[in-house]
Amino acid sequence: MASKWTAQDGRTYPVDVRQHEDRLNSGTGTGLGAWLAHRAKPYTPPWIVTGAVGVAGAGASQMWADSAPAGVGLTLASVALTAAAWWAGKATGPQRRLHSAITVAAGSSWFTSAALAGPLTGPLPDLYLMGGATVALSWNIRQLMRTADGETSGESSSDKSLLEKVGLARTRLKDVKVEPNRVTVPYELPAGELTHEDAAKAIPRIASALDVPTTAIRHQEDPESARKGAFVIVPEDQLKTPTVWPGPFAPGQSVAVPLRVGVYDDGSDLVLPLLDAIHILIMGMTGSGKTEGALDVLLELFSRKDVVVWLADAAKAGQDFQPLLPAVDWAALDTPSAGAMVAAVQAVIPARTAWLRDHGYRSWEPAAAERQSDPAHSCAASGACGCPGMPYLVAWMEEAAKLLRDLGDDTFTGIAQEARSAGVSLVISMQRASGYQLSTDTRASLPAAMCFGVRGDDATFALPDEVLSAGANPAAWANKRKGYVYLVSAGVDEDLYANPARTFWTGPAGQYERMAGWVVDTFAGIRAEIDPVTGAAAARVAGDRFTNRRTLAGTPAAAPEPKSASSESASFAEVQESARHVAALVDPEDADADASADLPPVGVNVGIPQGKPSTEEARELLDELVSMLASVGPGTVAVRDVKPYLEKLGRDRSWVSKELKRLATEGRLAPTAEEGTYRLVPTLAGV
Numbered sequence: 213m214a215s216k217w218t219a220q221d222g223r224t225y226p227v228d229v230r231q232h233e234d235r236l237n238s239g240t241g242t243g244l245g246a247w248l249a250h251r252a253k254p255y256t257p258p259w260i261v262t263g264a265v266g267v268a269g270a271g272a273s274q275m276w277a278d279s280a281p282a283g284v285g286l287t288l289a290s291v292a293l294t295a296a297a298w299w300a301g302k303a304t305g306p307q308r309r310l311h312s313a314i315t316v317a318a319g320s321s322w323f324t325s326a327a328l329a330g331p332l333t334g335p336l337p338d339l340y341l342m343g344g345a346t347v348a349l350s351w352n353i354r355q356l357m358r359t360a361d362g363e364t365s366g367e368s369s370s371d372k373s374l375l376e377k378v379g380l381a382r383t384r385l386k387d388v389k390v391e392p393n394r395v396t397v398p399y400e401l402p403a404g405e406l407t408h409e410d411a412a413k414a415i416p417r418i419a420s421a422l423d424v425p426t427t428a429i430r431h432q433e434d435p436e437s438a439r440k441g442a443f444v445i446v447p448e449d450q451l452k453t454p455t456v457w458p459g460p461f462a463p464g465q466s467v468a469v470p471l472r473v474g475v476y477d478d479g480s481d482l483v484l485p486l487l488d489a490i491h492i493l494i495m496g497m498t499g500s501g502k503t504e505g506a507l508d509v510l511l512e513l514f515s516r517k518d519v520v521v522w523l524a525d526a527a528k529a530g531q532d533f534q535p536l537l538p539a540v541d542w543a544a545l546d547t548p549s550a551g552a553m554v555a556a557v558q559a560v561i562p563a564r565t566a567w568l569r570d571h572g573y574r575s576w577e578p579a580a581a582e583r584q585s586d587p588a589h590s591c592a593a594s595g596a597c598g599c600p601g602m603p604y605l606v607a608w609m610e611e612a613a614k615l616l617r618d619l620g621d622d623t624f625t626g627i628a629q630e631a632r633s634a635g636v637s638l639v640i641s642m643q644r645a646s647g648y649q650l651s652t653d654t655r656a657s658l659p660a661a662m663c664f665g666v667r668g669d670d671a672t673f674a675l676p677d678e679v680l681s682a683g684a685n686p687a688a689w690a691n692k693r694k695g696y697v698y699l700v701s702a703g704v705d706e707d708l709y710a711n712p713a714r715t716f717w718t719g720p721a722g723q724y725e726r727m728a729g730w731v732v733d734t735f736a737g738i739r740a741e742i743d744p745v746t747g748a749a750a751a752r753v754a755g756d757r758f759t760n761r762r763t764l765a766g767t768p769a770a771a772p773e774p775k776s777a778s779s780e781s782a783s784f785a786e787v788q789e790s791a792r793h794v795a796a797l798v799d800p801e802d803a804d805a806d807a808s809a810d811l812p813p814v815g816v817n818v819g820i821p822q823g824k825p826s827t828e829e830a831r832e833l834l835d836e837l838v839s840m841l842a843s844v845g846p847g848t849v850a851v852r853d854v855k856p857y858l859e860k861l862g863r864d865r866s867w868v869s870k871e872l873k874r875l876a877t878e879g880r881l882a883p884t885a886e887e888g889t890y891r892l893v894p895t896l897a898g899v
């Protein structure tokens with residue numbers, strides 16, 4: 213028999229609630245008496261049983277009064293019945309089991325005594341009346357409570373039916389933890405029936421049932437169990453509004469301190485522990501935010517004291533990095549220079565490894581970057597050697613697809629495998645790390661990944677299967693969610709691998725240059741220079757391309773005069789404030805449409821006239837809004853996007869709807885398959 217029943221209200225109840233309903237519904241008659249009888253009917257069975265026991269006891273006394281064998285038999289039967297009731301109640305709750313056993317014990321004892329001594333002997337009539345009524349009433353109370361429970365259990369029943377719908381029937385949900393914008397639902401799958409894989413597969417259906425984006429749900433496995441885990445639901449996308457770069461995380465400190473490059477959706481810092489990550493693959497489709505992410509990492513690196521950056525960007529000739537180039541030790545901005553840089557990286561690895569070994573370092577550590585004044589790290593026969601330190605080296609290969617094609621990616625495999633202990637990190641940025649672009653060996657030797665929005669199944673090239681099945685879905689972002697990223701790296705809590713984050717925004721053109729300039733100048737004095745060992749090894753293979761690197765890249769030969777961070781802090785605050793001001797212009801509603809670098813410059817805010825604007829003014833205002841949306845990138849516009857401005861327009865939704873239609877007939881917007889939604893025409897930018 214099914215243990216559940218769906219009522220007309222659509223809710224699921226235990227089956228005994230249905231029996232109760234049936235008992236209430238059966239029966240006819242009118243008037244108060246009939247109504248009372250009708251309401252009391254479901255509670256009569258315990259009383260009927262009590263009456264039956266009384267009648268049976270009286271009857272039995274006629275047969276077995278004063279019979280010794282009957283006494284033995286009835287006593288044994290009474291014990292056996294009580295034991296049977298206890299045994300049969302195994303599957304029910306402990307309360308019900310005890311209640312049943314006590315009832316059977318009381319009833320059968322009275323029956324035995326009544327049968328042997330007569331029902332009216334001694335205290336038996338009182339016991340019958342008081343005990344029988346008490347037991348019958350106790351069952352009525354149970355019944356009442358259960359009915360009330362059944363009525364209020366709709367919620368957990370609907371939880372159960374939700375779990376059934378999403379393919380996780382009989383899964384038990386436990387101590388749900390609710391925090392602001394985050395619900396953690398620990399679960400236990402039915403033993404032997406479902407696995408973590410089934411839980412992960414249910415994510416899209418759970419998202420659909422809860423009406424949230426699939427990326428709002430993550431799945432965490434309990435590493436100790438094959439059936440325990442948790443779903444984490446983050447209903448509101450807190451990353452919609454870009455976060456302006458808040459300044460260096462650990463200014464003047466070692467590169468061993470993780471780099472802060474963005475925020476997770478709970479507001480916590482997105483940090484990249486470079487020394488744990490070792491080599492990094494940065495992947496994302498065009499326009500997804502790779503360059504911005506690179507800027508965040510570079511800004512952090514350029515504010516540290518013991519790291520040198522070599523940057524190869526033949527594809528774009530360093531176009532996006534211009535303001536930072538003075539802080540780059542070697543910028544290879546054409547293919548031959550990039551090739552020379554790769555050869556130099558290959559050559560410096562053994563030289564650096566030998567130096568580290570000679571100075572008693574098993575692998576690079578911050579102390580290796582200092583002048584070697586410790587006898588424990590000396591290459592001299594005795595005492596401290598005083599050799600100059602060896603800073604960490606980051607070899608950054610931007611838009612590396614072309615470089616890999618030109619050089620063959622075996623070169624990178626070798627570098628990646630040997631560079632680990634030489635204090636060299638390789639960063640490879642590309643749009644698609646497919647097998648065609650990057651061999652499996654090279655991919656395997658880049659242990660960390662920053663994966664921005666991608667197309668189709670490309671995420672599989674960057675993110676491990678378990679991260680994808682835990683809910684990571686960068687294809688849902690494509691290049692619409694600029695800067696959204698998953699970070700997978702040693703040194704990062706594994707539960708965060710499938711957690712969306714967003715890199716910092718360095719601001720629109722103009723702001724970024726100022727921020728970059730501030731970092732370049734402020735930390736010029738503490739930034740490390742290349743050490744003689746690495747420099748000599750690079751010069752040996754790259755020749756003039758290395759020794760004349762400053763002139764070739766058009767950056768000053770010597771580092772600018774150091775400036776103290778404090779004397780510049782006011783200027784940074786100014787720079788940042790200005791960028792924040794621009795960020796504040798981005799309404800959260802518009803964030804989907806790419807609230808980013810291409811925003812109109814500060815001051816091109818939509819001019820909102822005071823009071824109810826005339827039709828002319830309202831049209832002008834709407835035109836400006838549409839132009840602004842179009843200027844921040846491709847996307848669509850519908851009445852709902854204009855909702856926050858209705859008050860300022862002094863018009864209602866139907867007016868906006870008509871006006872959007874008018875703009876579409878004028879070719880200012882393009883109609884889409886969805887009625888009332890129009891594609892923004894990018895050529896409108898700046899109109």
Ligand SMILES: Nc1ncnc2c1ncn2[C@@H]1O[C@H](COP(=O)(O)OP(=O)(O)OP(=O)(O)O)[C@@H](O)[C@H]1O
Nearest residue numbers: 454498499500501502503504694695715717808809
């Ligand atoms: N975290 C972010 N917050 C706000 N805007 C961002 C963020 N990241 C990137 N953007 C904006 O998105 C746009 C595209 O970013 P970006 O140039 O970094 O993409 P990309 O992946 O490097 O593209 P391409 O491969 O074409 O160079 C830029 O206008 C940028 O300012």
